[in-house]
Amino acid sequence: MLSKYLKWTVIASMLSLSIAAVSPASASVKEPEKIVDKQLLRNPSEEKRIIVRYKPEAAAERKASKKKYKAHKNFKHLNAEAMTVTSQELEELIADKSILSIEEDGIVQVEAQVADWGIERVQADHSWANGITGDGVKIAVFDTGVADHEDLTILGKVNYTASSTASDLNGHGTHVAGIIAALDNTIGTVGAAPDVDLYSVKVLEDDGTGLYSYVIDGIDWAIDNDIDIINMSLTGTGNSLALEEACDTAFDNGILLFAAAGNESTNSSGDDPTRYPAGYDSVIAVANGNSTDGRNSNSNKGPHLELTAPGTAVYSTHIGNAYTSRSGTSMASPYAAAVAALYMEQNPTYTNVQIRNKLIETADDLGDPGRDSSFGYGMVQAPFRNPSGTGLYAEYFNNANLTDLAMTRIDSQVSFYWGTGSPAAGIDPDTFSVRWSGQVLPLYSETYEFTTITNDGVRLWVDGQLIIDDWNNRSVFTPNSGTISLTGGQKYDIVMEFYENVDSAGADLLWYSLHQNQEFIPKRLLYPAVPSLAAPTGLAATAGPGYASLNWNASFGATSYNVKRATASGGPYTTIASNVTSTSYYDIGLSYNTTYYYVVSAVNGSTESANSAQASATIEVNGLRAEYFNNKDFTSPMALRTDANINFNWGTGSPAPGVDPDTFSVRWTGYIKPQYSETYTFYTNSDDGVRLYVNNVLVIDNWTDHGLTENSGTITLTAGQKYHIKMEYYDNIFDAVAQLSWSSSSQSKQIVPTNRVYLP
Missing domain, CATH: 3.90.182.10 (Toxin - Anthrax Protective Antigen;domain 1)
Structure with missing residues (x-):
């Protein structure tokens, strides 16, 4: 883990292995690298408090081992143990091949330093007014314990520290608990989610410090007791693999985890050192916001920050049935956890991932747009919040x-x-x-x-x-x-x-x-203040066969709309519909291959708004116009229709009712739009005569009687531009075939497809 860890590689000297059925190359086995916290190698005469992680295949044997160490404890959901060891015992563990890592059992401590303005800022009272108070959601406060208090209902207490009591002798944990769950009982203060099921998990000693292993013990308990939310208003400086694995395991078991981001910011332009467990992906890191939506200058910055919550001058419960104000990310984290509890009650089928996304979606963006290193996604907001102002x-x-x-x-x-x-x-x-x-x-x-x-x-x-x-x-x-x-x-x-x-x-x-x-x-x-009659916004025009479909956003105060059209961009516009009471309109009877330009204005009585922004639609229909004649000089057409493309083998039959099967001609006209800017080769496959014009250039000319013959010609075209196309064909007895294909360096030879030709 960067410079903090020293990698030990265990190599078996003079050992060779052969593995059956491995060929043709030989195989060698190398022990995995063991990660050992190099801080443990200093001051060898001192005892060390450590966390040891074992390989999965060795975990059961290790936990069953009768060898015990000082202050030895196992973890239920991790292949790990915590213990206090001498330097000799440490050396033995370093040499043990069943061990993945050995790390110092790091110290965690409170992050704290005041009037309950935060309830209004996160709009928790709007949730209460709609019957959402966190009822039935189980929150565990990982802290210095929680003292009995007339403003708190604590459903359970556990203690994983060396303290003789599970209660709070420090005051930090009681203050944190009140931010979440102080009762709505007319005395003292009220928490953001006053009806949650509150549990105290003591992982910090009475002086406000603790060990990572205490936190891991607490997470074990939370998983076993179906806790919904864990709040950890504590930080450690070391990145513990074991603690990270424990947090990940809790998250995978459906628990939502919150942690204080830390209060050591230097307030420089760069990011601050990451604190843990807030730095883990499975944990929501919470920054300290003040009453003016600024970042408290002590609140740590960094890319891992996810949310901001009220954390400055927060008024809450204190030991001895008292109340006090404190500041810090320790106060911000429980606010965010309480808001999460409100969303959990409102959405009982949501997973912890969905609740986490809900918190992100509804946060008031602060600082730079989107997620930033000072505020994360912004200030948490409770269900049923009023939309925040915009200026x-x-x-x-x-x-x-x-x-x-x-x-x-x-x-x-x-x-x-x-x-x-x-x-x-x-x-x-x-x-x-x-x-x-x-x-x-x-x-x-x-x-x-x-x-x-x-x-x-x-x-x-x-x-x-x-x-x-x-x-x-x-x-x-x-x-x-x-x-x-x-x-x-x-x-x-x-x-x-x-x-x-x-x-x-x-x-x-x-x-x-x-x-x-x-x-x-x-x-x-x-x-x-929204102007009384603003121009409509969001005008969009969609072309169809001979029509354009228009849609726009409603204008505040409008009773109807005027729809205006032009055939040149920017006008002049002619009103084609007035007193339109919906926000959509169909303009029908339009000419093919023509672009129409539209604007819409809002109307209220004699008042008309400015025109909207312009939208345009080009009326296009795929296919070619086909005229069928009973001669080869293209007079007196017998049939008119739209052909999707030119790909016909009529044999000795008639191409259309009323057309002579032995002596007839066809003229196809329209537009063609290439996909690439390059030279195209056009191919006709016909029996009998054929002529092809592209962009008024005669590309193929074989106006003779002949059997089935392929002819070709080339022309350079520009992608996306429409070109006029005309193909003429005649049949003089026997079989009749007419086909049109194309190719280029970017596309293989193919019948010209329907989506590349348009009616004239």
Whole structure:
């Protein structure tokens, strides 16, 4: 395992083996490499605490062996043992060929360091309102134990440490347990999944440290007791093969595992050292998020991070029937585990893999789009959550009076410093204005103080009240504040207007209340104002035989739609249908081999939106137009039809009703579209005369009476481009055959297929 492990290769000297039926080469047998933690070779006079993994074929014999070591223990689900050994015993084990690896029994410890804002952030209360509280889901807290507490119901306790008690004398485990399962009983606090079945698995000593083997013991117990979720708010620095195997085994047995990512970040631009068990693929590593959706600066970063959860200033249960606040990834991990329990109750048939995917799908993306090393997939969100906000609708104008609209967009926050530059392409950097509009969602029922920081003019309305009004030129950035009482959980209209008059430009919008620090209003609590009648989006046109099928997305506020068409890209457009009340339309009676261009507008009363983005459809029908004549000079056709391709052997029969079987002719016309850009060879196989034109070039000309004859000619064509094609044929008594094939360097010779020819 990188530099930490020293590889020992055991070689049998002067030993040769022959294996029957192995030929012609000889076979040699090499002992597998044994992995030994090189840290164990230091300070040979000291006893060492180790974990030994055995080859599968030797495991049973080893476990049955009467040789016992100090503090010796077996693991039920692993071919491994933990023990304390002397240097001589260690040497004996190193020489033992039945052993796969020997590693130090590493130390794990608590990761901790405070108000239960996290319930609202993960929206667990929305699950409770819909009857989802984690009922029946079994969660095991692997920690310093869990103390008896009036706010906790503990269904079972086990102890795998050297401590004399299974209870919690440290406080860490009790705090973690409360984040998950504190009762909804009107006292103290409430956990994110208050009705789970809570179990305490003590794997950390009373001082907050423990051994990997304790954790493995706990995992053995969890597998045997059908635990659904394991939370491990602990970290170790060493990568243990035995612990990884134990976690993998638990996951394979349907258990979902969560672990703290660690609190040792240097907050540099790079990733932090990986901590274990969070670093294993079978374990969900959880980062510490704060109340402003930032990453706590101590929270470890890395590509293994999967989720973020509230972990800063989390209020929960403490020993002695008390409560306290703590911070750390140790607090974040149980929040994520509790949310998983809510999804398990909501979806009782889901596997642990499906629940894990659900957590990823529903997380609020933070930081860089998608998974990143600071937040993983984002902040966990409980079932029945409200969609998070995306920001405010922003209108940018090329003057100071909000009249010359230049662009619109969604701004996630109002937190800008443009300096002397432009806020966006096409906007005057010295004279512009902005209007942000939408709704804001406060979390608490109390008085809020809103603050703007701008140079030049600013106005702010909340719930229709003008609470900031400073529509003046300013030479410096100036704070303005206004207050208003709001109800938690209710959305309020918010509008902020700003103008810039030369020099540097910037605009900030913050808020503050009794229960929250001053902060930029976060994106998740801002909802953009949708324009009253926006142009339809998502217009798509699909061509069919003589028609085009149109579909688009509904526009907010629209009562009907106008469908417009042009035969040139960009118009001019003609309205072909009005008062269309659905979001689809069929345009029929269209000409073949013609491209039509469409736009759609939304209508409400006398108001019509702008046109949608353009979509186009080219009307194509496969096959060739076939005209059959009772002579060879192509006059007075007896039959008109569409032939899929030219591949006919009529013998002495008639090609169509009313056509003379001995003296007739055929003209096929249409278009051909090659697949490759290269020179094509065309072949006619006919009895009698034949002529072939491609792109108005006579490629084959054998207009004579003859028996079955193949003729060929070449022409260079461009892939994807349509070329006019015409083939003429006549029959003068006896057998009648007409076939058209092609080939090129990229395709073998074949009858020209139907999907490459089109009606004219």
